[in-house]
Amino acid sequence: MVAVTLWIASLCRQDPSYGGWSYVRRIEGETGAAAIKGAAGGERRTTGAKMSLTALTEALEGLSDLPADAAVTLRFSDLELAGQLVAPDGEYATTEPDAWAAARAAVAARPVLEMVPASAGDGTNGFLAAWAEFGLDTSKSRGSFKAAIPKPNLMKFPG
Template identity: 75%
Template sequence: MTSSAVTLWTAALCKQDPGYGGWSFVRKLDGESGAAAIKGAAGGERRTTLARMSLTALAEALSSLSDLPANTAVTLYFADPALAGELVASDGAYASAEPEAWAAARALVAARPVLNLVPLAPSAPANGFLAAWSEFGLDTSKSRGAFKAAIPKPNLLKFPG
């Protein structure tokens, strides 16, 4: 599969921090449409933190790019306002709070030389979609524990991004 650019959106939440958490991401190949152009996943964990869920969403989104060349231009919209600042810090709060998730996310970011980080406005339509799937991840983790699942294609085709 070839694409000159791809856009990612990520979101995470944690009810009580630490507590139950959820994350989600959507990936869309720029300039393409239909079911093959979009994919996404959601998941959650028990006894987690918002930092871990944000880093997990980031890592899962960037891992979804494994079928694209490393130099593919990537725009990443993220709902966690602290994430970009943390990614440019050498040892920010996320690094000390979640060292393993931090290391994994940093390695994936470093592997993408053309990565544009953009905060996702709370009023953006994509934010509501992602928040709902992050909430699904949080709720499902209560009964299942840690898990990850693909967002079904019929739902992804309604993504407003």
């Protein structure tokens, strides 16, 4: 069985305002550029909840080239995320219903998914936060966007 680890991060300045998200995925047991990929993006006039749900959705949709039964470990920085996904009427569901529905569908499509909060001292947090910040900054001038994180940068990922 294929095993993969996902890391996600998001941020929003002056909620609601500009936001950014990022994710990195690594296929366990593989090495080199093919084993790792990631993306970052951002939006104008958004909320922290939407950025968190977008990071989750984009990361899980980024697994489309892997079998549906791949074992996925998701490490996330938004400590409310896991609880929100099981609460049908939680804050994320009511403030961002479209993003919440997309995230719930992406989670449902992955039957082997373990969600683990990222620890504060995890070295991956800085890398992901920098790319989420890039998404936020770029959205200020370009509007909503999504881009792959370049391979040379991904090869420096501490995860």
